Amino acid sequence: MSDIISIAIDGPSGAGKSSLARRCAAAFGILYADTGAIYRTVGLAAVRAGIDRKDENAVAGLLPTLQIEMKYGSDGEQRMYLNGEDVSEAIRMPEISIAASDVSALPIVRQFLLEMQRSLARTQSVLMDGRDIGTVVLPDADLKVFLTASAEERARRRVLQLQEKGVIEDYDQVLKEIRYRDEQDMNRETAPLKRAEDAVLLDTTELSYDESFAALSQLILERFCIRPLAD
Numbered sequence: 001m002s003d004i005i006s007i008a009i010d011g012p013s014g015a016g017k018s019s020l021a022r023r024c025a026a027a028f029g030i031l032y033a034d035t036g037a038i039y040r041t042v043g044l045a046a047v048r049a050g051i052d053r054k055d056e057n058a059v060a061g062l063l064p065t066l067q068i069e070m071k072y073g074s075d076g077e078q079r080m081y082l083n084g085e086d087v088s089e090a091i092r093m094p095e096i097s098i099a100a101s102d103v104s105a106l107p108i109v110r111q112f113l114l115e116m117q118r119s120l121a122r123t124q125s126v127l128m129d130g131r132d133i134g135t136v137v138l139p140d141a142d143l144k145v146f147l148t149a150s151a152e153e154r155a156r157r158r159v160l161q162l163q164e165k166g167v168i169e170d171y172d173q174v175l176k177e178i179r180y181r182d183e184q185d186m187n188r189e190t191a192p193l194k195r196a197e198d199a200v201l202l203d204t205t206e207l208s209y210d211e212s213f214a215a216l217s218q219l220i221l222e223r224f225c226i227r228p229l230a231d
Ligand code: DC
Pocket: 013, 014, 035, 036, 037, 039, 040, 097, 100, 101, 104, 105, 129, 130, 131, 132, 133, 181, 185
């Protein structure tokens, strides 16, 4: 194995992937790449342009006008820029989640973003999370994890997470949106959400956040024989 390692974490929305992946990457001193944020940036651009997000021609016309950049702040946090504007907060709004899922089903969008994701893993160790990292983006990743939890548990966690940000959302509505995204992300023709054959399954339905973190860290520890710098 080379000095550069790659870890692919895939799974459905709201399984806790991002926060666990971010914490694990920091603990092991590896760059964290949240690929959902890139799709969200395209989703935001489509919403702002007022185009039909499922119309491939309309979205194809938009893509060449977009300058999407992923940068890391001095605190190590990934930030997204759309045509020079920092949109890291704007892309987290619930309506952008649906828009991101819509545009991510389009092959032209996936193709447009593929190289950006792959190039990150060429020069440095990376822990990348998304839907198709282990199957399409980094098929040769050194460790692949499929992180999931039941839709009900994911909805419960999302409501709590939004509450902490002062956003009150109805549980049934959140569950409906999670199911909509699951359905769309798993059934699209291009790069659907699915577990890679060689991915380790980690179901966190019955696990607390700290237990999930411990389980993920354990997988990394076993695979690479590296110890966390801190947790
Ligand atoms: O992980 P997230 O919820 O921020 O992702 C937003 C949407 O982007 C999600 O509905 C599916 C899509 N996505 C994708 O298709 N492929 C990825 N690698 C990451 C996200």
